[in-house]
Amino acid sequence: MFLRLGFGALCLWWLSSCSGTYHAYASMFKVALSADKDVVLPYDFFAQAKYDYLYVKHGDEPQVALALAYIEQDQLKWVSADNNMLVTRYGRIVRTLGLENDLLHLTNKASDPLHLPLSISTQSSYLRLADWQQGEYGYQVRSTFSVQQGESLQLFGQTLPVVKVIEQMQYENTSNFVRFDNSWQNVFWLEAKSGRVVKASQQLQPGAKPFELVFVSEVVRQFKAAGIAVPAEAL
Template sequence: MVLYKNLLVMCAIVFLTACSGTYRTYVEMFELALKPKPDAVLSFSELTSDNPDYLYAKLGDQPRSVMGLLFIEQDQFKWTSANQVILVTEQGRVVRTAGLENDLVYTSNTIADPVKTGAFANTSWGRMLDWEAGEYGYVVKSNFTVTENQFLTFFGQKVKVRKVVETLNYDNPSVYWRFDGVWQNVFWFDQASGKLLQSHQQLAPGMQPLELVFISEVARQLRKSGAQIAGDAI
């Protein structure tokens, strides 16, 4: 009888020890899943003219990733990431995507886009947009406001920029019941060269904003300005 009781106690100890180990494993996995992932980063020396162009892309609260320029075709820049998301831009404006939750599949009238022409004053821009989630042929109109002499900081250097706020709205009713028919994009242009350095673009109403930093262009403009930056600066 005593031997039987001792055996039960030993089995219970082994069981509890195993459960404790499993519990710790679950806790560690849970903590790992919740731990913020670091943003991707490139050093200044990695952004040389010998390398392809890069941009930083951050969708909503997701970690920032690096996208590389695949090729240029008919004034469209095609960028890709490690997880095979593709962005197509014209002068920095995203006009098409692949691999997102609700892809932007078509943008019309891009030739008149003020982001491309640089003419923002008293300008309204209309185009048609198609989204993969079943909305096609939507007319969207934009108006722009400009603020000069703003600053962004890259690699520890302040860069004077022109901030352009674009207010977008549906020009025709949505097929869905929604209250987000008006939204905004923001673009920051280098004030000296006019090159687009950074943008926040919401590609569809209700979609998380996409933050883009054209980090290779940033590095080019800093080099042209004569800024002294260590190669390992990030």
């Protein structure tokens, strides 16, 4: 369940921490947001947009569209119309703002195999520590990977060739809370030539509601680069 944060307070937070970043303007927050149905916008909206957008579906909640607020040290900071935030790095969620139990910090981000996505193999691994808002700090998470070539996604009625990367994660600490499973999975779909993440299913910890992400502006760029004509009204 998302918390609703004051727009003014969020702006003050940005102004205090935005040195060296790319700013977006208030118009970007006019993205449609519905409490009872998915937000689905036509291809032409994203093709003509001045800013990048991300579709997010969190568990059973409706799909929303988040706008890219700014970029800082390879981290993309996405904001919804009701002022919640996700921070991603190379397609991975590395911080949240507005959840019941926010992910505050991940260590060792520079060693994330998603930094060199087309080099990921069964030999790849990733170890980091996670800090959580509700009193869980320094949780050690170890990841191993498997790769499926020759996959495809249907987006805006078009076929996009992708590489499917399955990340198997394991908590290596004893939890402060009762959990029945300390392992879980993420899935990343990489555009086959560039390796850019275009879609992801990410669960931030065992038992948490998954995030389904579609990096729609990146999808648009890939179609344009491939010379694929997509109808303006395509959803």
